[in-house]
Amino acid sequence: MRAAVVNVGDEVLAGDTVNTNASWLCSRLAGRGVSVERVVVVPDDVAAVADEVRRLSDAYDAVVVTGGLGPTPDDVTAEGVARALDRGVDVTDETREAAAGYSGDVSDEAAAVPAGACPIPNQEGVAPGFAVENVFVLPGVPSEMKAVFGEIEHEFEGDEVGVAYVHTEEPESQLVGRVKEARQRFGVKIGSYPGEDGVRLKLTGEEAAVEDARVWLSERV
Numbered sequence: 001m002r003a004a005v006v007n008v009g010d011e012v013l014a015g016d017t018v019n020t021n022a023s024w025l026c027s028r029l030a031g032r033g034v035s036v037e038r039v040v041v042v043p044d045d046v047a048a049v050a051d052e053v054r055r056l057s058d059a060y061d062a063v064v065v066t067g068g069l070g071p072t073p074d075d076v077t078a079e080g081v082a083r084a085l086d087r088g089v090d091v092t093d094e095t096r097e098a099a100a101g102y103s104g105d106v107s108d109e110a111a112a113v114p115a116g117a118c119p120i121p122n123q124e125g126v127a128p129g130f131a132v133e134n135v136f137v138l139p140g141v142p143s144e145m146k147a148v149f150g151e152i153e154h155e156f157e158g159d160e161v162g163v164a165y166v167h168t169e170e171p172e173s174q175l176v177g178r179v180k181e182a183r184q185r186f187g188v189k190i191g192s193y194p195g196e197d198g199v200r201l202k203l204t205g206e207e208a209a210v211e212d213a214r215v216w217l218s219e220r221v
Contacts, residue, residue, distance in 0.1 A: 001158040003029055004038035004056040008049055008068035008077050009140060012041050021066045021145055028149065029064070033158030044068055049080025057084065057135055062156065064149075067140030069127035081135055082114035090115040098128035120151050131155075162207030164214040168221035169198040178220050186213035 005025050011017040019041065026036045038056060042048045049068070056063045068077030082089045095111040098119035113119055113130040120129035120136075122144055129138045129148035136152055138145045168175065172194045179190050179201065188205035190213075201217065203210045 001034045001061045001156065003034050003036050003062040003064060003156070004040065004060045005029075005036060006049075006052055006056065006063060006065045007039070007041045007140075008044060008065060008080075009041070010044045010074070012067070013043055021140065021142060024142070024146070025064055025066065025149070028153070029156055030161075032153070032156045033161050034062070034156050035158060044074040044076055046076045046080045046083060049077055050083035053081050053084035053135060057133065061134060063135045064138065065135060066138045066145050069129070069137065069139045071126070075127070077137060078112050078114060078130070081132065081137055085114060085133055085135070087114045087116060087132070089113070090117075095119045095128060095130075098122070120148050122148050124148075161204055162210035164203045164210050166201040166203065166214055166217045166221060167198055168201070170221055172199050175199065175201070175221065178217065182213050182217050186210075186216070188213045 005022055007019055007022055009017065012019050022039045026039065029036050037060070040052055040056070042052050053063060053065065065077060065081065068075050079089055089112050091111045095113050098121045111128070114132045117130040117132035120131060122128045122139060124147040125139055125141055125144040127139055131152065136155070138148045172192055175192065179192060182188070183190050186209045188203050188209050191202040193200045193202065203213050
């Protein structure tokens with residue numbers, strides 16, 4: 001399963017808000033064997049949301065969008081996703097019920113979703129998430145995003161992936177030959193992440209191959 005993540009929000013682009021939602025979502029999706037291949041941030045603009053969601057929904061098995069849900073004028077995600085999928089925006093008894101689950105007080109703006117979308121209850125806030133075609137839309141407030149994602153997490157299933165780490169104090173530039181050989185020999189992906197205490201090599205792939213590569217590299221760094 002191949003996926004893309006879209007964050008909506010001027011505050012993220014301006015640096016006013018740290019994009020912790022993307023890292024959390026990528027970690028959870030990867031943990032379920034989903035290959036996350038794109039993370040995109042777009043402004044609070046209907047056309048920008050529509051263009052990006054349309055492009056990504058055609059290219060990936062799933063698109064997870066977070067941010068821009070609610071009753072305020074800058075909450076344009078529902079309209080943008082609707083436009084991307086050539087749908088109108090609708091408010092139904094079902095979406096009202098989903099939006100009222102938190103406080104009992106709901107506006108049309110908070111309950112609006114693309115026509116035909118399946119609302120996802122939000123027990124932590126006033127705007128429900130929703131799923132439509134292969135697009136899953138979550139609130140931007142981290143606690144709400146996590147709660148709504150928990151309702152649909154079972155929808156994301158990929159191949160089981162093995163993960164292992166090898167740490168070394170050698171300079172990254174000196175590891176190139178051995179990393180290339182390990183990738184070719186065992187057919188695994190290896191990411192190299194330098195830090196203050198050395199280099200962390202992350203190995204991913206089929207579980208048995210990852211373990212063989214980990215042992216091989218550990219003996220050579």
